[in-house]
Amino acid sequence: MEASKVIHAIYTDDDVLMSAVKAVKAKKHHIEEIYTPFPVHGLDKVMGLAPTRLAITAFLYGCVGLTVAITMMNFIMIEDWPQDIGGKPSFSYLENMPAFVPIMFELTVFFAAHLMVITFYLRSRMWPFKKAENPDPRTTDDHFLMEIAVHNNESELTSLLQETGAVEINIVDKDEDAH
Amino acid sequence: MEYKISNRLRIGAIIMVVLGLLGVGLGFMDSFSVNEDNISEVLAAEHHGHGDAHATNSHDNNHGELTHEEDHHGESAKSGLTHHEEHALHQIHNRPYAALYVGAFFFFMIALGVLAFYAIQYAAQAGWSPVLFRVMEGITSYVLPGGLIVLAIAFAADSHLFVWLKDGVTEVGHENYDKLVAGKSGWLNKTGFFIRGIIFLGGWVLYRQFSRKFSIAQDNAEDNRYFKKNFRISAAFLVFYIYTESMMSWDWIMSVDPHWFSTLFGWYVFASMFVSGITVIAMVTIYLKSKGLLEFVNDSHIHDLAKFMFGISVFWTYLWFSQFMLIWYSNIPEEVTYFVTRIEHYKLPFFGMLAMNFIFPLLLLMNSDYKRINWFVVMAGIVILCGHYLDVFNMIMPATVVERWFIGLPEIGSILLFGGIFLLVVFTALGKAPLLAKRNPFMKESEHFHY
Numbered sequence: 001m002e003a004s005k006v007i008h009a010i011y012t013d014d015d016v017l018m019s020a021v022k023a024v025k026a027k028k029h030h031i032e033e034i035y036t037p038f039p040v041h042g043l044d045k046v047m048g049l050a051p052t053r054l055a056i057t058a059f060l061y062g063c064v065g066l067t068v069a070i071t072m073m074n075f076i077m078i079e080d081w082p083q084d085i086g087g088k089p090s091f092s093y094l095e096n097m098p099a100f101v102p103i104m105f106e107l108t109v110f111f112a113a114h115l116m117v118i119t120f121y122l123r124s125r126m127w128p129f130k131k132a133e134n135p136d137p138r139t140t141d142d143h144f145l146m147e148i149a150v151h152n153n154e155s156e157l158t159s160l161l162q163e164t165g166a167v168e169i170n171i172v173d174k175d176e177d178a179h
Numbered sequence: 180m181e182y183k184i185s186n187r188l189r190i191g192a193i194i195m196v197v198l199g200l201l202g203v204g205l206g207f208m209d210s211f212s213v214n215e216d217n218i219s220e221v222l223a224a225e226h227h228g229h230g231d232a233h234a235t236n237s238h239d240n241n242h243g244e245l246t247h248e249e250d251h252h253g254e255s256a257k258s259g260l261t262h263h264e265e266h267a268l269h270q271i272h273n274r275p276y277a278a279l280y281v282g283a284f285f286f287f288m289i290a291l292g293v294l295a296f297y298a299i300q301y302a303a304q305a306g307w308s309p310v311l312f313r314v315m316e317g318i319t320s321y322v323l324p325g326g327l328i329v330l331a332i333a334f335a336a337d338s339h340l341f342v343w344l345k346d347g348v349t350e351v352g353h354e355n356y357d358k359l360v361a362g363k364s365g366w367l368n369k370t371g372f373f374i375r376g377i378i379f380l381g382g383w384v385l386y387r388q389f390s391r392k393f394s395i396a397q398d399n400a401e402d403n404r405y406f407k408k409n410f411r412i413s414a415a416f417l418v419f420y421i422y423t424e425s426m427m428s429w430d431w432i433m434s435v436d437p438h439w440f441s442t443l444f445g446w447y448v449f450a451s452m453f454v455s456g457i458t459v460i461a462m463v464t465i466y467l468k469s470k471g472l473l474e475f476v477n478d479s480h481i482h483d484l485a486k487f488m489f490g491i492s493v494f495w496t497y498l499w500f501s502q503f504m505l506i507w508y509s510n511i512p513e514e515v516t517y518f519v520t521r522i523e524h525y526k527l528p529f530f531g532m533l534a535m536n537f538i539f540p541l542l543l544l545m546n547s548d549y550k551r552i553n554w555f556v557v558m559a560g561i562v563i564l565c566g567h568y569l570d571v572f573n574m575i576m577p578a579t580v581v582e583r584w585f586i587g588l589p590e591i592g593s594i595l596l597f598g599g600i601f602l603l604v605v606f607t608a609l610g611k612a613p614l615l616a617k618r619n620p621f622m623k624e625s626e627h628f629h630y
Contacts, residue, residue, distance in 0.1 A: 041630075055547070086508045098504045 004174040005150040006032060007157050008135060009166040010143050014040045017144045020164035021046045024148065027160060032147040035139035054123070058116040065111025069104040135172065182472055182614055184606040192606075195599030202592020206275040209588065215260060218268045270580045275589040276336035277579040282593025283332050284431065285455075285571050286601045287325030288448070292456025293318040294387055295420055295449075301390070301413035306624040307483055310475050312394060312616045313609070314463050318456070319387050320608035321601055326380040328597070329431065330373065340579055343367045343437045360437050367437060372430055379423040386416040398618050406620055424449055432571075435578040439517045441506070447498045448574075454491035454536075455567045457484060458560040463605070465553045472614055478551040479630040485550035488563060492540035499533070521573060524582040528569045535566030568594070 011017040017040065024031060031047055044052070074093045077083045077100070085096045093100070121127065139145045146166075148157060154171060161169050213221050260268070297315040300308045338344040342360075347353030349361040360367065390409050397405035425445025433444050441447075461484040467473045506514045521529045543559040544550055576584045616622065 059545075086510055088510065098500075098507050101500060101504065 005154075006172055006174050007148045007150050007154070007161070008168075008170045008172055009146045009148070009161040009164075010136065010138070010168040010170075011146070011165065012143055012167055013165075014038075014144060016165045017146070018043065018046060020146065020161070020166065023164045024146070024160065029148055029157065029160075032149055034147070035134045035136070035145040037140055037142060037144070040144075054116060054120060057119050058112045061115040061119075062108045062112035064115075065108040066104055068111065069100070069107035072107075073100045073103055181610070182467065182470075183610045184603075188606055189603065192599045192602040195595045195602070199592045199594070199596025199599055202588045203275065203279060203596055204592075206278060206587075206589025206592055210271050210275050213268065213271050215268065218260065218264045218271075221271075222264060222267055266581075267583070270583045273339045273579040274583060276332070276339040277575050278589035279593045280329070280332050280336060280340055281568070281571050281575050281590070282597045283325070283328045284575075285568050285594075286321065286597040287329050288452035288571070289455045289459050289601070290319055290321035290325050290605075291383065291424070292449075292452035292454070293460060294322055294383060294456075295417070295424070295453060296456055296460070297390070298386070298413040298416050298420065301409050302417055304410065304621065306621045307480065307628045309616055309619040309621045309625040310473070310480060310628075311460060311464060311484075312619065313612055313614045314460055314467065314473075316391050316394060316612070317605050317609035318459055318463065319391075321604045322387050323380070323384045324600065324604055325597075326376075326383070328600075330376045330380065333376070333431065334373065337369075340435055340575070341367075341372075341437075342578075343434060344369055357437075363437065367434055372434075375426065375430055379427050382416075382419050382423060386412060386419075390416075394616055394619075395612055398613065398616060400618055403620050421449075424452075432574050435575055436517060438513060441502050441514075441517075443498060443502055447495075447502055450491060450495035450498050451567050451570050454488060454495055455564060457487045457491060458563045460484060461488065461556055462560050463609075465557055467609075467614070468553070475615060475626050477628070479628050480625075481553060481556060482547075482550045482630055483628075485544055485556050485559070488556070488559065489540055489544040489550070492536055492544075492563060496533070496537040499536075517577075520577045520581065525573055525577055525584065528573055528584075532566050532569040532573060535562050536570065539563070539566070 009020070011020060014036070017034070017036070021031065021034070021043065025046065025048065034043065034047065036043070070093070077085070077096070078091055078093050082089075082091045085099050088096070090096065125133075134140065134145070135147070136143065136145050146161075148161075150157065150171065158169055158171075293315050297312070297319060299305075300312070300315075333340065338346075342348070343357075343363070345355045347355040348357050349364045350356055351361075365371075389412055393405040393409045393412075397403075397409070428445045428448035429440075432448060433440060461481060464473060464476055464484070465481065468476060503518060506518060509515075539562045540559055543555070543562070549555045572584075572586075572590075619625075
């Protein structure tokens with residue numbers, strides 16, 4: 001099957017990779033995926049990926065954490081077993097609010113951070129016992145791999161990628177490669 | 180590349196100064212038109228206006244007035260005024276001084292905050308900020324005049340601001356005798372206050388002059404000798420600064436409430452001056468960019484300044500809350516009276532300040548993209564600056580005028596007066612050197628700074 005063929009171009013430097021992505025995008029080729037050993041700043045923008053919505057989820061998770069903290073402290077300290085806080089036994093959440101601020105803050109941060117990480121893993125389709133998707137183990141060390149779909153234009157792509165400074169270019173059958 | 184203060188700006192600033200002087204002058208005349216002879220009528224008219232709230236609670240928590248000890252509750256011996264009338268008269272007379280002091284300190288602390296920020300950039304050998312150095316140097320030119328103004332007002336206002344300067348406060352048996360203040364008189368005395376003030380200010384100004392000199396000398400240097408000198412004196416200055424800033428905040432601010440103390444007060448004042456200073460750097464930069472100057476400053480620099488505005492606003496809130504919660508929780512009368520006064524009489528400025536200094540910057544500047552939009556940063560900056568003016572207001576006013584506060588003629592006049600002087604000094608200084616510190620070794624990195 002012709003359509004399932006992909007080209008793997010391997011780079012050894014993130015700056016070279018960045019300019020390569022720009023060159024490939026300028027020629028209107030579709031980049032399927034890029035595998036990098038570390039986050040490369042600005043890569044998403046150059047690739048033309050939609051902006052991440054992770055920040056919005058983080059904000060929402062923070063709101064959930066804040067709500068949980070307020071509900072929890074209100075139940076524990078005010079309703080279920082009213083506590084005399086700092087010699088001011090008013091039994092009102094609002095009047096004792098300063099005492100709960102550290103907890104409200106901590107749970108906001110806790111929820112935002114943990115749920116954001118979990119969301120990130122799920123969104124990146126990573127979960128326990130999942131087999132690695134990256135086609136070349138060197139991308140976990142010091143190599144960068146760009147994957148481009150081939151549509152009867154092998155030689156054109158190969159020469160373009162060679163010009164951009166790829167150290168290795170392989171044409172791979174995607175079906176064979178898939179796990 | 181060169182900038183010269185425009186005529187429009189200069190005339191605008193001069194008009195601000197004139198209007199400010201007018202406001203301050205009228206404020207003084209207004210408050211000193213109330214005297215021992217007519218205070219009773221003034222208070223009677225006031226009570227008619229807003230009920231009898233004042234008479235009942237003015238004694239509870241005005242720890243700024245130290246005279247209400249045992250034997251002093253009846254008629255005052257010398258003037259024939261009631262205790263309440265005497266207090267009210269003091270507060271009315273204190274207000275224009277306090278208003279002047281708040282305005283002067285606010286603009287001074289902006290310049291001092293920028294000086295600290297500037298020193299940190301050098302000491303950390305920051306690569307992103309050298310394009311902003313000349314802007315910062317322009318703003319720090321106000322440290323000397325601003326500091327002298329604050330000290331001069333403190334000298335002139337005397338016991339109108341600092342109750343520990345009243346006659347006989349340390350004299351056993353005197354009607355003004357205050358045991359707590361007497362115990363602190365080794366530190367809290369007029370000579371010591373001004374000697375320390377001159378040492379603090381002298382050290383800061385010395386650093387400012389030398390760093391500016393080296394910075395300009397570096398422009399035409401062959402090697403990095405002046406940069407290295409600046410690095411060294413910046414590190415030394417930061418050590419000096421963090422001690423003296425803290426002591427300055429006890430002297431110039433905390434001592435208006437001489438019975439009360441807080442161990443993190445220096446940090447708290449520092450956070451306030453730091454965030455105000457960074458905000459002003461961003462605003463001046465955006466102003467100069469709008470004039471077509473500073474073309475080497477890009478959105479990423481504004482973004483970084485806005486990140487600092489956001490971050491230090493949260494830091495300020497953290498310190499504010501740390502101070503508040505411990506005092507609120509332990510509920511020790513001599514400590515908690517500070518916040519009781521503020522919550523009872525200053526509800527709006529006290530909680531309004533919290534909204535302006537925390538909630539506004541938190542929500543406005545949270546989004547990464549908004550930090551790159553110039554007008555957005557300016558709007559957020561205006562809210563932050565107003566909030567930190569209120570912060571200083573809340574530090575000084577409750578101790579000096581208690582419930583007789585208002586943001587009226589003397590306060591706005593002071594803001595205009597010192598704001599005008601600030602603009603004149605800063606923008607004149609900006610015109611004295613090229614806006615690009617061209618030979619700084621990090622300049623290339625700074626110009627290419629990209630987030």
